[in-house]
Amino acid sequence: MLNVLVFAALPYVSAVLFLLVSIQRYRRDPFTFSSLSSQFLETKGLFWGSVPFHLGILTLFFGHLLGFLFPRQMTLWNLVPVRLFILEASGLAAAFLTLFGLGGLIVRRVSTPRLRTVTTPADILVYLLLLFQIVTGLWVAIALRWGSAWYTQTVVPYLWSLFKFQPEIQRVTELKLAAQLHIGGAFVLFAAFSFTRLVHALVAPVPYLWRPNQLVIWNRLRGGARF
């Protein structure tokens, strides 16, 4: 029963929450879309937290995404032991980097009095969820080694089955507890995503890289941005 709730119901609940809330929030309340940077109040500690955390988590995110999108290619890549070893080692390194960064961020937030005034309950939730995710992820990586190999054979087909609306939950219910916690935690994180500052990832300023330098907006032209 719990398995059905976590692996068949929760994914859809979190997907609906993620989509609806973030779209509605962007339309109704764009003012709340912000990275809520606290560098202005504390900058030295942020360097040791924010940089490793972001580099680590982006590596991990795209690693998971690659496995999800190209499971065949990743399996083929892993056929050569050295390559599997490199992939596993980089994943593990990124996880430790993320943990180091997140730990730094948490220590900084707790030990800097100025930051307490700008810490919301949602921030604490974000810290707890991310910490849970990274700790369970590391647990998986260390206790259930060669994850990049079995991930593409178990979790990826399960995730695709979710998109086909025929959840094959037996593919993940037979996994070890660590992996199940990591998957369940991901759905919770996903569900909470659009209620927190994490939404800043959705508005990452990638188009800036090819935008013209100056931006001029005319009052009398509707939607009339002109460069």
Next chain:
Amino acid sequence: MDVRAQVSMVFHLDKCIGCHTCSIACKNVWTDRKGAEYMWWNNVETKPGTGYPTAWEDQEKYKGGWEKTGDKLEVRAVGKVRGAMTVFHNPNLPTIDDYYEPFTYSYQDLFDAAEGADQPIAKPISMITGKPMKIEAGPNWDDDLGGSPVYAANDPNLENISPEERDAVFELKNLVFFYLPRICNHCVNPACVAACPSGALYKRGEDGIVLLSQERCRAWRFCVTACPYKKTYFNWGTGKSEKCILCYPRLETGQAPACFHSCVGRIRYFGVVLYDAEKLESTLAAEEKDLVMAQRKMLLDPNDPAVIAAAKSNGIGEDVLAFAQRSPVYKWVVEWGLALPLHAEHRTLPMLFYVPPLLPVMAATGEKGYDTTIEGGFLGTIDKFRLPLRYMASLFGAGNEGVVRYALRKQLAVRTYRRAVTVGDVTMEEAKKLLAEAGCSVEQAEAIYYLTSIAPVDDRFVIPPMHREEAIEMLDSPLAAKGFAGMGFRRKPERGA
């Protein structure tokens, strides 16, 4: 010709008495809010001095403005690629301590304190943490050269003058300073706009006011670093950047911005100027020492029929053109060459110009006080100014002494001429000779004198019609926004989750 209209400003520094009334007017209207307490969109600083935020002119530290490498212009430190490298932690972002920690006092203690042998005191309380704190800085901490060996001596502009000149500036009996009121320059080539990754910052097409959309800002913080004048501020409460809006709601109803309106010394002039957007690239390509003149040349003569025709075809209204023809800014900057941009070397083309101060003028004090018999008479000569010309050139000439010398010399000539008229201790021939040397006709001298000393409010603030009736918001249903805060912003500015 791509003619654009730009609201523009002149501050006459000789008239500034450093009363901070402008700062207070602005503070009361715009920044008396949580997270904005430390912001002074308008601030007045003492020069020589480190200003606000501390040593903002030190670009080794803050890395603001544009950088020209060859023909390429790039935002220093936080351009596109450089910005992407520092988005998770920006090493050049000033922190609250570079400004000051905002504080109040525990006034209630004065009423609630238990009876005792001592007077109760009101302790300073941090407006960030709410806890008692030690006040170590403020927005005008080095006002009137207070603590000048510590603060004023660190003025980055002093690096451009010789050690002897430095010593002379800080010699006690020669101590010299003037005030520099600063607001956002509403630049034609704003580095903050170019650095904003989310496109929240923009220039308003009709009047060139640089604004920051609170709904699009994502707190990437590049604007704070990019502005070489440190006139974009980060609101630590809402997690959004903010800046001077040139009181556009006031301008749109024909009123001068609050800081202009409240200026006691009447140092401020407001007007619209026309510029050719097609000339921007060539203007920005100029050598550093030519930047001031290049910017001046970019401004178009509003009486030139060709300019008028091009402006009309570009959608600039006839009434706006009429105001451009009356613009005091055009007179100060282009016709008279008296008003100069601040730190033009950052290539942002600032549209706030300063008339460099003559006073205090006497270069030397004799044994019996001021010696008026020295060369140059009661005003002395430009080369013997107590603040060396090179210092002024570092501020207002992008290093070019010539433009500053021209402005000071003309002011000296006008002053001498008026002294010949009203006091009579200078002969008219002598005054006219000085005027001729300064490239100034008698009519121009009278016009400068009028705008400096006599001009009533309507001649100082020539505010063009903003044509709100043509704005897109006018096409929206007013009933749909009934009961909201107005000005396009419809929620309480509270920090998001």
